[in-house]
Amino acid sequence: MSKSEIAAEVLALNELWDKTDKSVIADNVEKFLYAKHPECQTSFKAKMERLMEYSGSQKQTVYAWVNRSRGNVKVPFLKLCMIAKALDVDIKELLNAN
Secondary structure, eight states, rough: EEEHHHHHHHHHHHHHHHHHHHHHHHHHHHHHHHHHTOOOOOOOHHHHHHHHHHHTTOHHHHHHHTTTOOOOOOHHHHHHHHHHHTEEEEEHHHHHHO
């Protein structure tokens, strides 16, 4: 893949992220997190700790991402990439509304 193709793919993914609703992203992050770490489904603390670890973000920030009532606050694109890498999932899976 050439440098320009990589740049084009990053731009396309960023545009897809921009168009994807926050709740879709939060739902998908939780789905893949629970698949890899089942204990996170029953322990809010475990879920927060994993997401903090994966994203390098503070607790309050991560809470804002998973709190569905904060509609204007979603996982930033770069942090979502970090989470996708940690979960070993294609970033497009986290942006998919299915």
